[in-house]
Amino acid sequence: MAPTDRRRMVLGISGGIAAYKACELIRLATKAGFEVRVIMTRAATEFITPLTLRTLSNNKVVTDMFEEPERFEIEHVSLAQWADVFVVAPATANVIGKMASGIADDMLTSTVLACKSPKVIAPAMNTAMWENPITQRNIETLRDFGFIVLRTDKGQLACGDIGYGRMIPPERILQHAIRAVRRSDRWSDLRCLVTAGPTREPLDPVRFIGNRSSGKMGYAMAVELWQRGAEVTLVSGPVCLDPPEGIEVVPVSTTREMLEACAARFSSVDVAVFSAAPGDFAPADPSDSKIKKRPDAGRLVVELEQNPDIAAALGEVKRKGQITVGFAAETERLVENASSKLAAKNLDMIVANDVTAEGAGFEVDTNIASIVYRSGQVEMLDRMAKSQLAAVIADRIESLL
Numbered sequence: 001m002a003p004t005d006r007r008r009m010v011l012g013i014s015g016g017i018a019a020y021k022a023c024e025l026i027r028l029a030t031k032a033g034f035e036v037r038v039i040m041t042r043a044a045t046e047f048i049t050p051l052t053l054r055t056l057s058n059n060k061v062v063t064d065m066f067e068e069p070e071r072f073e074i075e076h077v078s079l080a081q082w083a084d085v086f087v088v089a090p091a092t093a094n095v096i097g098k099m100a101s102g103i104a105d106d107m108l109t110s111t112v113l114a115c116k117s118p119k120v121i122a123p124a125m126n127t128a129m130w131e132n133p134i135t136q137r138n139i140e141t142l143r144d145f146g147f148i149v150l151r152t153d154k155g156q157l158a159c160g161d162i163g164y165g166r167m168i169p170p171e172r173i174l175q176h177a178i179r180a181v182r183r184s185d186r187w188s189d190l191r192c193l194v195t196a197g198p199t200r201e202p203l204d205p206v207r208f209i210g211n212r213s214s215g216k217m218g219y220a221m222a223v224e225l226w227q228r229g230a231e232v233t234l235v236s237g238p239v240c241l242d243p244p245e246g247i248e249v250v251p252v253s254t255t256r257e258m259l260e261a262c263a264a265r266f267s268s269v270d271v272a273v274f275s276a277a278p279g280d281f282a283p284a285d286p287s288d289s290k291i292k293k294r295p296d297a298g299r300l301v302v303e304l305e306q307n308p309d310i311a312a313a314l315g316e317v318k319r320k321g322q323i324t325v326g327f328a329a330e331t332e333r334l335v336e337n338a339s340s341k342l343a344a345k346n347l348d349m350i351v352a353n354d355v356t357a358e359g360a361g362f363e364v365d366t367n368i369a370s371i372v373y374r375s376g377q378v379e380m381l382d383r384m385a386k387s388q389l390a391a392v393i394a395d396r397i398e399s400l401l
């Protein structure tokens with residue numbers, strides 16, 4: 001998170017087996033820059049000790065509504081006001097039911113009721129409890145009241161059942177907490193399309209022509225836009241990155257598939273960021289069977305044909321008000337090449353980087369970019385993490401909204 005972001009989390013822990021995962025959530029949240037204060041239900045203290053949570057959070061853990069307060073303030077109200085985000089993880093069926101009904105008979109539920117900040121609820125329970133229409137109704141009620149209720153994972157539960165009801169992992173819960181504190185009204189109704197990664201152009205059923213794109217820049221871009229509150233679709237070539245939480249990922253392989261996936265969605269998006277590295281050429285006649293080695297021939301000649309240009313094709317059908325951002329990976333005459341691409345593809349800005357420079361381009365976690373605008377203005381940026389560059393690009397997009 002950026003240093004200016006709000007970062008105070010109240011973590012409510014209720015009495016389920018998944019309570020032990022709250023330890024990891026505190027660790028990750030603290031690392032991400034949150035100050036965490038914990039409230040436990042009485043049942044939660046049967047599963048993990050306040051001592052562990054106090055040590056991890058470096059703060060007093062509240063368990064009892066009627067204990068002597070440290071300062072003269074009404075603690076459930078002061079904690080409710082202190083919180084930038086209130087996370088309940090795990091949220092038992094019982095606590096979900098109480099929150100949905102406005103019951104406030106312990107410190108956790110009282111503080112939730114008094115809290116006006118965003119509330120992120122991570123349910124965890126046995127499959128039958130989860131599927132029970134009463135629980136589902138309570139979840140719908142909470143969503144209607146603006147609570148961010150996360151889905152559950154399917155898997156083997158502590159009780160031995162296999163099904164939905166398992167709490168999603170702490171790192172994914174944290175992403176929702178970060179989004180809850182970062183999201184802004186500017187982005188909340190916007191739909192964004194981001195492309196990422198390389199493409200694979202088949203030579204035969206087992207071989208392809210690819211490129212060195214890791215997808216890191218596009219994934220960072222998608223996460224940044226999602227955290228600001230946008231709805232994001234990520235059209236991704238084959239990469240070794242985990243699908244980001246909350247983002248619809250459309251996997252594709254070839255440039256033509258990437259174009260098809262983007263074209264199907266382009267008219268309904270407000271912002272499109274083309275950060276993928278689609279292959280410019282594809283074998284004209286890929287073989288149906290594996291090309292065999294020939295002992296007599298030292299060379300294999302493959303004819304390539306030019307692929308369609310995704311950003312240029314969509315630039316032709318771009319409507320007024322839509323914002324499109326391109327990326328240009330260059331090895332020479334950076335700004336000059338980027339400027340002509342910006343015009344040819346009808347982009348609002350293009351992020352140019354010299355992929356031969358150390359700490360820039362493919363595979364690494366940092367980038368050194370220059371942003372070229374429609375006005376002809378060029379903004380030269382220092383070397384920075386791809387996540388930081390994504391934030392700069394999002395700021396520049398925001399100024400055009």
Ligand SMILES: Cc1cc2nc3c(=O)[nH]c(=O)nc-3n(C[C@H](O)[C@H](O)[C@H](O)COP(=O)(O)O)c2cc1C
Nearest residue numbers: 014015016017041043044092093094095124125126
């Ligand atoms: C071993 C054990 C595991 C439990 N796990 C869960 C659970 O994962 N989810 C849940 O909703 N309830 C679970 N319960 C039931 C809750 O602990 C019970 O409903 C309790 O009243 C919840 O209190 P609280 O919501 O105030 O924390 C479990 C109970 C036991 C004994």
